Amino acid sequence: MNDLVIIVQILVVIFLCVNMLLIVTFFSKEVFYTTMRYILFAVTLLSDSLMLFVSDILLILSSYRVTTQFGLCIIFYILSVICIFVTPVTLTAMALERYVAICMPLRHAQLCSTRSTMHCILIIHSLSSVPCIVILSVFCASASKSLYTQYKICSMEIFVSLRWQNNIKTAIYQLYFLIMSITVILSYVKIMKVAKAASGENKKSTRKGLRTVILHGFQVFLCLVQLWCPFIEVALFQIDLMLYVNVRYFNYITFILAPRCLSPLIYGLRDEKFLLALKHKVPFGFHCVKIKARTGFVRQVGCRDRLP
Numbered sequence: 001m002n003d004l005v006i007i008v009q010i011l012v013v014i015f016l017c018v019n020m021l022l023i024v025t026f027f028s029k030e031v032f033y034t035t036m037r038y039i040l041f042a043v044t045l046l047s048d049s050l051m052l053f054v055s056d057i058l059l060i061l062s063s064y065r066v067t068t069q070f071g072l073c074i075i076f077y078i079l080s081v082i083c084i085f086v087t088p089v090t091l092t093a094m095a096l097e098r099y100v101a102i103c104m105p106l107r108h109a110q111l112c113s114t115r116s117t118m119h120c121i122l123i124i125h126s127l128s129s130v131p132c133i134v135i136l137s138v139f140c141a142s143a144s145k146s147l148y149t150q151y152k153i154c155s156m157e158i159f160v161s162l163r164w165q166n167n168i169k170t171a172i173y174q175l176y177f178l179i180m181s182i183t184v185i186l187s188y189v190k191i192m193k194v195a196k197a198a199s200g201e202n203k204k205s206t207r208k209g210l211r212t213v214i215l216h217g218f219q220v221f222l223c224l225v226q227l228w229c230p231f232i233e234v235a236l237f238q239i240d241l242m243l244y245v246n247v248r249y250f251n252y253i254t255f256i257l258a259p260r261c262l263s264p265l266i267y268g269l270r271d272e273k274f275l276l277a278l279k280h281k282v283p284f285g286f287h288c289v290k291i292k293a294r295t296g297f298v299r300q301v302g303c304r305d306r307l308p
Contacts, residue, residue, distance in 0.1 A: 004249050005063050011253065012056045015261050019049045022268045025102065025278045032274070036112040036120070037244050040094050041268075043121060044087050048260040051083035055256060059155055070147055073154035078132055080156065085128035087175065087259065088223040092180045093120055095216045099187040102206050103194050131172045138165055170231065177224045184217045213271070226255040 023045050024031075032038040035268075054076055061068060101108045139159045152158065160166045191213055195206040229251040236244040269275055 005060065008010070008056065008059060008249070008252065008257075011257050012052050015257060016049055016052055018261070018264050018268075019045050019052075020263055020277070023049075025268075025274065029273075029277055032277075036117040037097050038274070039117050040090050040097065040115075040120070043124070044090050044094075045264075047083045047086040047090070051087070052078065052260055053259070054083070055252070056080045058154055058156075059252065065153055068149040068154050070150050070152055072202060073152065073158070074136070074148075076154055076158060077159060078136070081132040081135070084130050084223075084226065085131060086124060088176075088180055089124050089128050089182055091216045091220045091223070092183050093124060093214050095184050095187045095220075096222070098213050098216075115146070128295070131169075134172060135159060135165070135169055138168055148235055159233065173228070180220055180224065182214070184220055188213045188217060222259040224256055226259070229255055235262050243261045 023042060026038060026042045026045070027033060033042070058076055058080070060066075097112055100111050104111070136159065142162065142165075160169050188210070191206065191210050195210050229248075233244060233248050233251065236247055268278060
């Protein structure tokens with residue numbers, strides 16, 4: 001148990017440091033916080049960082065059987081559930097942004113403006129809050145008032161203790177799974193049709209957008225599989241306790257930590273502008289890069305040089 005907790009702590013610290021570095025890079029240039037895809041990328045980074053922090057606290061408390069007041073556990077639950085849904089919903093919005101950029105390029109500037117992005121973020125968090133509101137409302141309707149002053153081991157399962165509550169939770173998760181999966185698949189199909197008809201530079205750009213949507217789809221899939229993990233874990237708990245513990249740690253690393261490290265790989269490393277800005281934030285001397293000046297010559301940019 002202690003070894004597993006230590007491994008998780010190392011992974012969480014690494015991912016949080018990477019996310020913080022990317023967030024600092026995001027605020028370093030105006031082009032990032034005025035462009036929709038970069039803003040949505042920052043939303044996923046903030047959501048993932050908060051999710052990693054809260055889930056890690058719950059993991060430690062649960063592993064060492066530390067009890068907390070039930071009211072504090074509700075706060076942890078609200079943050080966890082909202083963050084669980086913010087990332088896949090935001091990734092779905094990012095796939096739609098790529099669809100608009102490639103399939104409707106003339107309307108991209110209008111539909112994906114900074115103002116539209118703020119509205120999109122509001123919609124994302126509203127949709128992500130619906131499952132939490134429904135589950136907590138159903139739970140509070142059947143819970144006694146004395147429960148809120150008790151001390152318990154904080155776990156997500158205590159909010160769906162009854163079978164009919166679990167059925168409501170399952171229905172909500174399946175609905176979100178279906179809607180987001182269909183949206184990403186349709187975006188991929190539409191972009192693929194445009195990719196076949198494109199030529200030259202447009203074809204290269206379209207193929208890049210197609211690969212981005214595929215990666216988004218894979219990350220959304222990992223995030224959505226996470227929604228099914230509690231149902232598998234509950235079934236294993238009835239069979240074998242150690243198997244339940246091992247599978248739970250495996251699910252946490254594979255379906256919570258892994259998707260949260262894919263965002264930096266997708267946008268932080270694949271995007272040329274963001275990668276160039278990121279290299280000047282890395283505090284090491286080996287990240288000097290070559291860039292082409294306006295004259296057409298390739299010149300060396302030192303680690304202490306600033307981008308033009």
